[in-house]
Amino acid sequence: MQERGGFSFKTVALSFLFGGVVGAGLALLFAPQPGEETRERLRETTDEIRERARLAAEEARLRLVSAKEDLGDKVEEIKLQVKEKAEELQGGLQEKKEEIKERAGEYVFRGKDLLEEKSSALKEAIEAGKEAMEKEKERLMAKIKKEEETA
Numbered sequence: 001m002q003e004r005g006g007f008s009f010k011t012v013a014l015s016f017l018f019g020g021v022v023g024a025g026l027a028l029l030f031a032p033q034p035g036e037e038t039r040e041r042l043r044e045t046t047d048e049i050r051e052r053a054r055l056a057a058e059e060a061r062l063r064l065v066s067a068k069e070d071l072g073d074k075v076e077e078i079k080l081q082v083k084e085k086a087e088e089l090q091g092g093l094q095e096k097k098e099e100i101k102e103r104a105g106e107y108v109f110r111g112k113d114l115l116e117e118k119s120s121a122l123k124e125a126i127e128a129g130k131e132a133m134e135k136e137k138e139r140l141m142a143k144i145k146k147e148e149e150t151a
Helices: 007-030 037-150
Strands: none
Touching: 007 037
């Protein structure tokens, strides 16, 4: 985890602690003081390291809080973008729905016209067939009557 323009908290903290331990060890090895003074310096160094660690932890906590706030802001921004996109898509769907309804109405109207036209043509054909049948019936009746008269 590398932060913008720096190292991660973990890297900094470990480096800090390692440097403190190495420094304390070297101080003990090369210290010409008696035991009491060495222990006092060791306590001071330990306290100083503890304070630095506390400050580093506090700084890290503040960075985490800031990162959390930044992340929260980004999440809200993305939520807003998603909501806007959803509304945009919903509007597009509504337009398509209206367009489809309109086209369906046109097709129904055209279908009715075509049905009326074909129905009318079929009625005319049926009437023409009835007339032709009547004429044929009359012709056949006349033929039968003529044959009966000649027989």
